[in-house]
Amino acid sequence: MTVAADIAIVSFDKFINGSDTEKRAVAKQLYEAFSTVGWVYLKDFGIPKERIDEIFGLAKIFFDLPLQQKSTWRLKDAEVNQGYTGDGDEANGGIDHKECYEHRRFKNPLCPTDTDLPGFREAIDSFYGECYTVGMNVLKCLAMAMDLGDDFFDHVTKRSDPQLRLLHYPSIERKVIEQEGHARIIPHTDFGLCTLLFQDQVGGLEVDPFHKGDFKAAIPVPGTVLINIADLMQRLTNDRCRSTVHRVVSPKVAGDILPSRYSIPFFIHPDPEVMIDPIVKEEGEVKKYEPVNAGEWRTWNTKRNYTNLSVAA
Numbered sequence: 089m090t091v092a093a094d095i096a097i098v099s100f101d102k103f104i105n106g107s108d109t110e111k112r113a114v115a116k117q118l119y120e121a122f123s124t125v126g127w128v129y130l131k132d133f134g135i136p137k138e139r140i141d142e143i144f145g146l147a148k149i150f151f152d153l154p155l156q157q158k159s160t161w162r163l164k165d166a167e168v169n170q171g172y173t174g175d176g177d178e179a180n181g182g183i184d185h186k187e188c189y190e191h192r193r194f195k196n197p198l199c200p201t202d203t204d205l206p207g208f209r210e211a212i213d214s215f216y217g218e219c220y221t222v223g224m225n226v227l228k229c230l231a232m233a234m235d236l237g238d239d240f241f242d243h244v245t246k247r248s249d250p251q252l253r254l255l256h257y258p259s260i261e262r263k264v265i266e267q268e269g270h271a272r273i274i275p276h277t278d279f280g281l282c283t284l285l286f287q288d289q290v291g292g293l294e295v296d297p298f299h300k301g302d303f304k305a306a307i308p309v310p311g312t313v314l315i316n317i318a319d320l321m322q323r324l325t326n327d328r329c330r331s332t333v334h335r336v337v338s339p340k341v342a343g344d345i346l347p348s349r350y351s352i353p354f355f356i357h358p359d360p361e362v363m364i365d366p367i368v369k370e371e372g373e374v375k376k377y378e379p380v381n382a383g384e385w386r387t388w389n390t391k392r393n394y395t396n397l398s399v400a401a
C-alpha cells in the first residue's frame with residue numbers, strides 16, 4: 089500500500105482576512121512546505137465548494153460529449169495551447185491515458201459556445217478569475233517569505249496568462265495503465281511558476297518529494313486545493329523552492345476496470361518577456377541556473393509535451 093506523502097495542510101484564512109503579522113505567518117508556512125516537499129494542501133482559500141463542484145460537473149458534461157464534437161475544439165497550436173486534446177495527443181517519453189480542455193486568460197477561440205454548452209464559457213471564465221486571485225496571493229506569500237518586496241511577483245505577472253486545464257482520465261482497464269511506460273499521467277515536473285491542483289476523490293496522484301523514485305500518495309483531502317512549485321520558481325529561487333516529480337497512476341481500488349478521474353490544474357506562468365534569473369541572497373552564493381526567457385521556456389516545454397500532436401509541430 090502506498091504511504092501518504094507528508095504534505096502540510098495550511099489554512100489561507102489569515103492570509104486573506106488577517107493582519108500583516110498573520111499574513112506573514114501564513115507566508116512562512118507556505119514557504120516551509122515549498123522549500124521541502126514542494127507541495128501544500130491549502131484550505132479556506134476563498135473559492136466556495138459549490139463553485140468547484142460546478143466546474144467538475146461542467147468538465148464531466150464536456151468530456152461526455154462525442155469525440156467527434158470535442159474534436160471540433162481540437163488544440164491546433166502548442167504556442168497558443170488552447171482547446172481540446174484527446175487521449176494520446178500529449179506525451180513526453182511515455183504514454184498518458186487522458187484527455188484535456190485548456191483555457192487561457194485572454195483568448196479562447198476553441199471554447200464551446202453557449203449554443204454548444206450553455207453556461208460553460210461564463211462559468212469557466214469566472215472560475216479562472218477565482219483561481220487567478222488565489223494564485224497571485226500564493227505568489228505574494230513567497231515574495232513575503234523570501235523578503236523580495238511584497239509586490240515582487242506583481243511585476244512579472246502583469247500580462248500573465250495561466251492555463252486552466254480540465255482533465256479527464258477515462259475509465260480504463262487496469263492492465264492497460266499498469267503496462268511499463270504507461271500511466272494516467274507519466275512522472276513529470278510542471279514547468280511554470282506554480283500550479284493549483286483540484287482533484288476529485290478517486291485518487292492516484294503520487295509525488296516523489298526527494299527524487300529517489302519513492303512515490304507517495306497525494307491523497308484527496310476534501311476542502312483543499314493542492315499547490316505545487318514548478319520549474320521556473322525553482323530556478324528563480326536558486327533551488328530554495330522545490331519543483332518535485334509527480335504522476336497519476338491506478339487508484340487504490342479493487343477490480344480490473346479503473347473508475348474515471350477528473351482533476352483541474354491551473355498553471356501559473358510569468359509574463360513572456362520576463363527573464364528568469366536566479367535570485368541569490370547570500371554572500372558568495374552561486375547561481376545554479378542560466379537565465380531563461382519565460383515565453384521561450386513555455387513554448388519550448390509545451391511543444392515538447394505535444395510531440396504526438398501533428399498539427400503543433
Ligand SMILES: O=C(O)CCC(=O)C(=O)O
Nearest residue numbers: 255278287293336351353
Ligand atoms: O491529475 C492530476 O492530479 C495531476 C495533473 C498534472 O500533474 C498535470 O496536469 O500537470
Ligand SMILES: [Fe+2]
Nearest residue numbers: 276277278334
Ligand atoms: Fe503536473
